Amino acid sequence: MHITRRKALQLLAATAPALALRRSLAATLPIAAGPFQGTRESLAAYRIPAWFADAKFGIWSHWGPQSGVEDGDWYARNMYIQGSAQYNYHVETYGHPSKVGYKDLVPQFKAARWDPEHLMDLYVKAGAKYFFSMGVHHDNFDMWNSKYQPRWNAKAIGPKRDIVGEWKVAARKRGLRFGVSEHLSNSFDWLAPAHTSDSTGPLAGVPYDGVLPAYKDLYHDYSGEPANFAKTAEAMGRVAPDWWKQQYFNRIKDLVDQHQPDLLYTDGGIPFDEYGLSLVANLYNLSAAKHGGKVEAVYNSKTTTDCATGTCALDRERGVLDDISPVPWQTDTCIGEWHYKRGVRYKTAKKVIDLLVDIVSKNGNLLLNFPLPNSGELDFEEMVTLNGITAWMAVNSEGIYATRPWKIYGEGPSTKVVIRSNGQEFDPNEGKKPDLTASDVRFTTKGDALYAFVQGWPEGAATIAALGTSSPQNPAKITSASMLGYDGHLKFTQDADALRVTLPSNRPTTADIGITLKLTTA
The missing domain is CATH 2.60.40.1180 (Golgi alpha-mannosidase II)
Known part of the structure; x- marks a missing residue:
């Protein structure tokens, strides 16, 4: 029977020596001192704080260099997949990805008219009680002054501003809880197409720019991977070497240590065993130190088993639970696509409020993304939706905030x-x-x-x-x-x-x- 690399890793992880190694790793990863360690047994004692159950509504800025292209979700991956709509758009607009790659698009992300203070005023008026900044997407670009990604971060290139830091200041100034999202754990697999080439046409076999050694800090270093890794890697596979898991840990810990968020969202379940578990423990321990021993932070995972006994708050991407949950949870969704796309049709204010009341009736929260374009300004149609939400919340929010479910939803x-x-x-x-x-x-x-x-x-x-x-x-x-x-x-x-x-x-x-x-x- 043929055993895939993924299956082999799963079998290895199940052995007793591997479990012992994990416990040893959890003990050596540097995290803030506090009540939690980076193990599932320790994190099971966590309970979701009351403020999260009361808040009900948050707004998210899922924004980065891919938004600068203004052609929708997953651009940094799909531009390297021959035949995809974004590959075709890229070739027509910028040139072939063997010559003009994602590295060349990043500097075009300028945020020239981004005003976080003004936007936060709009979001507070619309009724948001917490705000999320995207910290890093699958594209491996950090939106803060990143210690471990010094060349590819928003302070160093593009906007040349600490986007996360400025969002944080604006949110905290207005009394909002502040969160960051990380999508980095999938990046090693997600960017694999940048290491391939066209399979047909005049440039068939000519490698895309992801193979260039000078840019391995953006596209990843596959020199230690099997020869066919780039062609077989799954977008959300999380099959990565230990050095990458350590870099993941270092960067997300740097994000949390610098900005002390109230919430940390990961795109999937808790990643990489003790690396991810230790990041959750670090978040909670920092919060306990800040709040006199009381943990006020929330970690969002999309995996039910992660949050079954303490540990975290369950998140459903573009989905809603069927019935009332005994513990608070969250839906994250967007009025359009996750990254800005010109001409997309947005959810109406009616659609958003329908979702909100349904979610809140089931003991949940709604985290709603307003995708910003390259400029950093909401477009006209986004303002129509936001103004409609604002008008409804001004009248009806008493029935939203700090409420709990009835007998049926x-x-x-x-x-x-x-x-x-x-x-x-x-x-x-x-x-x-x-x-x-x-x-x-x-x-x-x-x-x-x-x-x-x-x-x-x-x-x-x-x-x-x-x-x-x-x-x-x-x-x-x-x-x-x-x-x-x-x-x-x-x-x-x-x-x-x-x-x-x-x-x-x-x-x-x-x-x-x-x-x-x-x-x-x-």
Whole structure:
């Protein structure tokens, strides 16, 4: 039976000597002193802080040199894949990747009109309680003044500014929690196509610029890898030599040590065993030292098993859990593509709020990316979406912040539809499903208040079956009803089959997005 390199590594990792080596490695990796060590057993004692459960809404700037090209996601990889749309665009716009490569595009990322103070004011006004800066994407370019990537970082080339540092100052000045995302753990495999060549055409067999020794600090050094590694490496494979794992550890530790984030997001599960586990422990120990022994930091992993017992907060990329989670979690998504793409169609404010209320009703948070172009300014259509979110949150956010789930998350046609991909909650149709309507209701609670988000303006009364006296949820008696943004109480009846609330005659300007009923109970 043929055993692949990946399988061989997995078999090796399962042996007792390898486990002993891991424990030894965890003990020697330099991390901040504190209550946690870089082992799963130690990190299982972690608990998600209350502020994260209260915050509910964050905004993310997934921004870097690939955004400078303004042609969408994964450009630094796909430009080296012959026949892909981005390869074709690159050849037509810049030239063949054997002659003009990603190294030549990085300096064109200028951020010439980027104003983090102005943008943060907009995001605070829109209701964000935390903000994420991308720290480093798969492209191996660090967005801070990086100690271990001195040539390819935003302070050294391109904008020549510490992007992470300036975002941090702007966020903290306004009382927001600050996070950084890292996608570096996949980089060694992800950039493999830069080491290949065209397979057909006049330049077939001519290597792309990724093979140039002078640029191995950007494209990686494959000299110790099998001859066919560049052709067989999987984009998110995380099959890498120990020297790369150590560099990964050094760079992400440098990011966290320099900027002391409240949140650290990794693109996948906790990577590279004790290297990744030690980074999580370092984050938590720094937080404990900063907050009098209390860990206020959050690490986001996309792997359910990582977060099953303490350790971290689960993140779902472009996906939503099916039901209420007993612990806080997060959806990360984008109004368009992750990296800026000219002409893309964005999510509407209605689509974003539909997602937000659904996620919050299930004990989750929404982290929403607004992709910035090369200039660093939001474009007109992005401002339309942001302004719509701002208007709705100004009226309805009382039912969002510091709330907890009710007995069920909601009712209506949308609760009957579950779309899965490969058994995961990741939803390939996220953002493409029909908007929620007045028949779709989501619930949250805070104190003695029950909030019912009705995701449209009903014709006649707002009808909520789950609050009927004979409902399986056995709801308490409703004693008053009001609508956020409306000054006064509303008439209602609570019968066996439903609660019916008579709405005011003047329709709110944000009613098409949704309204929020505030109900009190006996």
